[in-house]
Amino acid sequence: MHRTPSGDRRQALQTEAWELARDARALQKTARAPAARQEAQRLQGEADLALAEAEALKLQARLEDLTVWQMAKVKQSRKGSKTYTYWMASWREGGKTRNVHLGSARKMDIEEARQKARERKAEALGAPPVDAAPLPLE
Numbered sequence: 001m002h003r004t005p006s007g008d009r010r011q012a013l014q015t016e017a018w019e020l021a022r023d024a025r026a027l028q029k030t031a032r033a034p035a036a037r038q039e040a041q042r043l044q045g046e047a048d049l050a051l052a053e054a055e056a057l058k059l060q061a062r063l064e065d066l067t068v069w070q071m072a073k074v075k076q077s078r079k080g081s082k083t084y085t086y087w088m089a090s091w092r093e094g095g096k097t098r099n100v101h102l103g104s105a106r107k108m109d110i111e112e113a114r115q116k117a118r119e120r121k122a123e124a125l126g127a128p129p130v131d132a133a134p135l136p137l138e
Contacts, residue, residue: 007061013054020047059127066091066121068113070105089117093124 024043031037067090074083087102087110100120102113122128 004064
């Protein structure tokens with residue numbers, strides 16, 4: 001998978017969850033006082049929340065991992081040659097690369113093409129539809 005903002009956030013949350021769980025286990029092993037046990041349970045709860053949030057970001061990171069690019073096609077006629085440009089998107093499905101035609105470059109800009117590509121990828125993955133808001137860059 002390529003680096004995406006959601007993927008980076010997911011990785012940071014997983015690391016944080018593992019560290020919190022490790023601290024909770026260490027505290028639980030040495031805890032004799034009830035306050036220490038409560039602190040260990042609190043740490044474990046935070047770790048579980050961070051891990052759940054990281055798992056929720058998995059699909060979003062996968063939807064962000066796509067490449068949008070322009071393709072040019074030159075057509076020859078008796079009057080001369082004409083170049084048409086259109087947007088394409090690529091992503092991995094299983095072990096194969098999937099290339100999808102998005103539309104004319106004259107009719108949409110790069111942001112519209114990215115949004116359309118995310119929607120198409122969500123359909124292909126069987127994920128819920130992507131909202132129209134652009135994904136945040138952290």
